[in-house]
Amino acid sequence: MAKATVRVLVNGYGVIGKRVADAVARQPDMKVVGISDVVGDYRIKIAAAKGYEIYASVPEKAEEMRRAGLEVAGTLQEVLSKGAVDVVVDATPEKVGAENKKLYEGQGVKAVFQGGEKHEVAGVSFVAQRNYAEALGKQFVRVVSCNTTAICRVVGGVHAKLGIRRARVSIFRRAVDVWESSHTGIMNTVVPELKVPSHHGPDAQTVVHDLDIVTMAAKGSHNLFHLHMGMLELNGRATRDEVLEVLREEPRVVMVAGGDGVKGLNSIFEIARDLGRSRGDLYEIPVWEDALTVSKDGREVYLMWATPNESDVVPENVDAIRAMTEIEERADRSIALTDDRLGMVKRLY
């Protein structure tokens, strides 16, 4: 069956947007119409050099971007009103997406929002392996944040197969993203998030609706990846082997081991670079196999995983596009295609 090629525009070429653009460009059933942004710095110049058409997200920025030396094909509104776009991936800063929704509604275009927006902006929050069907045919879908994506994959996977009574998760966040480490961030400290529970738990419930989860979070003095610690109480009992089997079967979850030299978040980044991944990105969630522990009574599971904060949501954006446009109705087939095109694996080494 011949399928349409979905025409995608990425609005906001930042940490997530640039990665989603490249990921969409690799899909056989999608193409990147262009990217839109409001600045003309090195990031957008690299996008232009890659061959992406550049649009100005707001008309008043077009001239500034041209003065910076960019060839600007037009404004976001212009390209949308031509009917040239099927889906906008909105990766603008948080709360800007909610503002943009009016434009997308006015133009009758579908849009994928990111985790910085509230669940209500889209009405459907999305992690492909958990609730692909909820997004089928929808105009608006929200891909949840990196932390929530990781929780939904790992904890959600255990919940789906073994049933969790209560999940309690601690999150040690990176201070800031790499690209902005020169002008913000923290140094030699840990900064707790004083709102307890942190927003990640309720956010995970927008995807895994029946999960009892509480999260606490703090920022560390580093800029690559988050570390999560999960303490899960099961409804029943399980062995360590059973939990390991669940995690091995779960898509986009990979096992790593300290015994193989994977000592910290830095090791994860080095692996992604050694694998030749674009930008050193990892789309999978690495779970430490040697730390995976089940209590003697089989009722509690303790585990730790790394959350690649810049990149784990990238395949979710791709799958969200397939679900919304219904070019693929099955989650497993969309996931398999995305993973194949992004070079994703079930064993990193």
Next chain:
Amino acid sequence: MAKATVRVLVNGYGVIGKRVADAVARQPDMKVVGISDVVGDYRIKIAAAKGYEIYASVPEKAEEMRRAGLEVAGTLQEVLSKGAVDVVVDATPEKVGAENKKLYEGQGVKAVFQGGEKHEVAGVSFVAQRNYAEALGKQFVRVVSCNTTAICRVVGGVHAKLGIRRARVSIFRRAVDVWESSHTGIMNTVVPELKVPSHHGPDAQTVVHDLDIVTMAAKGSHNLFHLHMGMLELNGRATRDEVLEVLREEPRVVMVAGGDGVKGLNSIFEIARDLGRSRGDLYEIPVWEDALTVSKDGREVYLMWATPNESDVVPENVDAIRAMTEIEERADRSIALTDDRLGMVKRLY
């Protein structure tokens, strides 16, 4: 009633030893006979300049220390065999204390070991406000580590008053101590402890014997203080006010608030410096009041605290000396005296 002055020697003038020496020197019922170590670097020279008698922990190091310019009064064995010491505070590197035990046994001297030694080395592990009585008259007592001390004060306090069914604690550790940050440590990463549960939980049980506790830990890229996150399931129910009241009453636990600008571990260090504390040390455990949360059903308590890793065990060492020598049989009176002499408070600001 006139009480004897306890003669104390501190063996190992490192992070803990130097702080304990200064703390003992401030007590009205103790005096520092001297300190012993195996090096002659800036640390020991400052000790000498403060007026402490310097001994060589092992005879073969005495000459080297003298060549470094130190006046060495003799060896540890010599001063012990003169009967000039009632209690040795052994703050040598972990496992060295266990070796030294033979010397202390041979000389019939009492000794306080630190948390780097196994519980079995002393037979009694100690946190003053939890189990002072267990140490009364003992020859050997082990003051538990900084993390375990903090857990025993905070979680132990809630347990004593409200009863905990299960405590689950995540620990975000400092990478390394300040003094050794020039030659070891980690940078821009988080390193999980892959042994789960981490040793802190079982260690807390050596003091709070009936506490069901599981801990997980990771090292962050900073060198001052640990951050702990506690998720406590109570036997019954409590209100937030009840928990707050328990923590406010608990000795050596202080409340801090993000609303007062206490944003991270760095704020805690700055407070200790602003208070004029020696070395910027904090002996108390600061708990974030605004993060303290009780679940709607009153059965779970979520809280976060900072653990001053260099200094929170210092008052415990002082109290351990009083308990072992029985110059004070009551925990509350020993704690009050120690706290008074160290300038400890129940409100930092």
